[in-house]
Amino acid sequence: MSSSSFDTLVLGAGLVGSSVSFHLSKMQSGTVAVLDADLSGRLSSSELNAGGARATWDQPINVILAKDSIDFFRSHREISAYRDCGYLWMFRKDQWQQGIARAEMIQKKHKIDIHVLSVKEIQEKTPFIDKSDDLEGGTFSPTDGLFNPNTVKNYFREESKKQNVQFLEGHRIKSVSVLNDESIEVECELIPPKNESELKEYYERDPGQPQKSSGETRKIRAKQIVNCTGAWASKIAKLIGYDSPVWAVRRQVSIFDTRGFDFSHYGMMVDPSGVYFHPEATNILGGYADPDEPKGWNLNYDGESFFQEKIWSALYERSTKFEELRHLTGWGGLYEMTPDKTAIIGRVEKFKNVFECHGFSGRGAMQSYAAGRGIAELIATGKYQSIDLNCLNGSRFQKNELVKEGLHI
Numbered sequence: 001m002s003s004s005s006f007d008t009l010v011l012g013a014g015l016v017g018s019s020v021s022f023h024l025s026k027m028q029s030g031t032v033a034v035l036d037a038d039l040s041g042r043l044s045s046s047e048l049n050a051g052g053a054r055a056t057w058d059q060p061i062n063v064i065l066a067k068d069s070i071d072f073f074r075s076h077r078e079i080s081a082y083r084d085c086g087y088l089w090m091f092r093k094d095q096w097q098q099g100i101a102r103a104e105m106i107q108k109k110h111k112i113d114i115h116v117l118s119v120k121e122i123q124e125k126t127p128f129i130d131k132s133d134d135l136e137g138g139t140f141s142p143t144d145g146l147f148n149p150n151t152v153k154n155y156f157r158e159e160s161k162k163q164n165v166q167f168l169e170g171h172r173i174k175s176v177s178v179l180n181d182e183s184i185e186v187e188c189e190l191i192p193p194k195n196e197s198e199l200k201e202y203y204e205r206d207p208g209q210p211q212k213s214s215g216e217t218r219k220i221r222a223k224q225i226v227n228c229t230g231a232w233a234s235k236i237a238k239l240i241g242y243d244s245p246v247w248a249v250r251r252q253v254s255i256f257d258t259r260g261f262d263f264s265h266y267g268m269m270v271d272p273s274g275v276y277f278h279p280e281a282t283n284i285l286g287g288y289a290d291p292d293e294p295k296g297w298n299l300n301y302d303g304e305s306f307f308q309e310k311i312w313s314a315l316y317e318r319s320t321k322f323e324e325l326r327h328l329t330g331w332g333g334l335y336e337m338t339p340d341k342t343a344i345i346g347r348v349e350k351f352k353n354v355f356e357c358h359g360f361s362g363r364g365a366m367q368s369y370a371a372g373r374g375i376a377e378l379i380a381t382g383k384y385q386s387i388d389l390n391c392l393n394g395s396r397f398q399k400n401e402l403v404k405e406g407l408h409i
C-alpha cells in the first residue's frame, strides 16, 4: 500500500473538480491532487452532456454563475469553441404567458438580452419550422450558446498540471476518515483500466461495497477535501460522514441524421414538448428529460425506441424537414439533482475541512468555471471573493432557505 499527502484533495476529476484544481493552482494555494476512478471520464456527466450554455435562469445566483463561466468560455474560444448561436424556446398557448413573464423578468432583473417572438418571427428566423399550428410564440436569447466541455476540462487539467497538481488515475474512493480539523484520510482501491461495460457496472454500484479490483489500496492524507463527484456525490458524502440530498437521474440524448437538411448554422432549440436539439457536427443532437425517469444510477441508452418515442415523435410534428430523420447513436448519462434544482457549493457544516461542489441539476458544465473558482477562493482565503455563494451552502435544505430554479430542461 502506498500513501501520500496533499493540502487539498479534490474527489472527482470532471469539469467541476478540474475547475477547482485549476483555480486552486492559480492561487498557489498549497499542494493539490485530484483523484478519479476513471480520468478519461467515459461515464462522467462532463463527457455525456449536451454542451449548452445559457445565462437565462430564474435565480440570480444561477444567472451569475452561468454568465461568469460563459464570459470565460467566450474569452477563450480557441479552447471552448464557444458559439453565441442563441437559445430559441418555443411555447404553446398554455405555456405562453409564463414564457413571456420569464423573458420580461430575465430582461428586467438580470439585464440579459432576450427577445419575445411571434410565430411569424420564429419562422423568419428558422424557416424550417413549418408545422406551427400549436405554437403561440417564442423567446430567443442571442448571447447563450454551445461549447465543448471536453476541451475546457482538458484545459483546466493541463493548466493545473503546469502548477504541479497531480491527477490520480484509477483511484476509487473506498472509505474516508475525517481524523480532525486538519487531517483527512481517504482510502482508495487502485483499479486497473476497465472496458466500458465493466466500468458501467462499477459506476452503478455503491462504492462502499466490495468491488472487483486489483486488491491494491492507497491511503491519501489531506488537510481538506472537496466532494466533486457529481451524480455520485451522495454516496461519497455518506462515506465522509454526512448526508447530501443530491440524487442521480438518467438523461438520454440521441444523435440523428437529417438526410441532407443543413442544420449546422442553427443554435439550441427547445420544443414545447420539452425536446431540445442542436447541431452536432453534420447531424443533430436531441435530448429529452423524461419526467417519469426513476431516480438511480442507470447509464443505459434505450436506443432506437427512445429516439422514436421521445425525440422523433415530437420533431415530426414541428417540421417537414424532420419527417425522415435517421437515428445514428446516443447515450444515457446522469444528472445530479437537488430538491431546489440548484447546485450545492460550500463548506459542509459538520466539518471544518470538508467542502462540496455538486448537484448542478443539469447545468454543471455551463457553471463549472465560476463554481470551481468559488470553492478555490473559500479554501485559499476563507471566504468568497468574486461571487458570494453563501446561499448555495448545503445547510440551506435544513434551514428551508431553498433557491428554487424553474427554467430547466
Ligand SMILES: Cc1cc2nc3c(=O)[nH]c(=O)nc-3n(C[C@H](O)[C@H](O)[C@H](O)COP(=O)(O)OP(=O)(O)OC[C@H]3O[C@@H](n4cnc5c(N)ncnc54)[C@H](O)[C@@H]3O)c2cc1C
Pocket: 011, 012, 013, 014, 015, 016, 017, 035, 036, 037, 038, 041, 043, 044, 045, 046, 047, 048, 049, 050, 051, 052, 053, 171, 172, 173, 174, 207, 228, 229, 230, 231, 232, 236, 251, 252, 253, 287, 332, 333, 334, 335, 336, 357, 358, 360, 361, 362, 363, 364, 365, 366, 367
Ligand atoms: C445528457 C446530459 C446532458 C447535459 N447537458 C448539459 C448542458 O447542455 N449544459 C450543462 O451545463 N450541463 C449539462 N449537463 C449536466 C453536466 O454534464 C453536469 O452537471 C456536469 O458535467 C457535472 O460535472 P461534475 O464534474 O460535477 O461531474 P462528473 O463529470 O460526473 O464528474 C464526477 C467524477 O467523479 C468521479 N467519481 C464518482 N465516484 C467516484 C468514486 N467512488 N471514486 C473516484 N471517483 C469517483 C467520476 O468518475 C467522475 O469522473 C448534462 C448532463 C447530461 C447527463
